[in-house]
Amino acid sequence: MTEILVVDDDALMRGLIAEWLNEAGYRVRQAETGSAALQMLRNQPAGLLITDMDMPGRDGAQTLGEARRMLPGLAVIAISGGARDGRRNWTAAAREQGAALTLAKPFERQDLLAAVEEVVSGNLSSAAHP
Numbered sequence: 001m002t003e004i005l006v007v008d009d010d011a012l013m014r015g016l017i018a019e020w021l022n023e024a025g026y027r028v029r030q031a032e033t034g035s036a037a038l039q040m041l042r043n044q045p046a047g048l049l050i051t052d053m054d055m056p057g058r059d060g061a062q063t064l065g066e067a068r069r070m071l072p073g074l075a076v077i078a079i080s081g082g083a084r085d086g087r088r089n090w091t092a093a094a095r096e097q098g099a100a101l102t103l104a105k106p107f108e109r110q111d112l113l114a115a116v117e118e119v120v121s122g123n124l125s126s127a128a129h130p
Helices: 011-023 034-043 060-070 090-096 109-120
Strands: 003-007 027-031 048-052 075-080 101-104
Touching: 003 011, 003 034, 011 027, 011 109, 027 034, 034 048, 034 060, 048 060, 048 109, 060 075, 060 090, 075 090, 075 109, 090 101, 101 109
Parallel strands: 003 027, 003 048, 048 075, 075 101
Antiparallel strands: none
């Protein structure tokens, strides 16, 4: 079973995603920041990274890019509710860094699980989906 690392600065969102994935049978680890996620990946790689794009400090694009340089085969799903300042296109940033899929917040449980299954089953490449 694929181990998934969920990164989101919003504890409620991070916990909800982890709960949904755990209930679906996935092993899940959680990180509050991009820096913490990268350290976790260095110590114990995951099969899938789900990262929020709009986080303080090391944002999702930076986290995603560095994680994929460290682990070139790492699959990534990028999630975001939009930029705080309204100027950053997080979907484009995720695609540029090689996210397999992007999900816009808020999303439903079934949308997340379908995206994870699509990525984990290998039904797509590491290129972003529209």
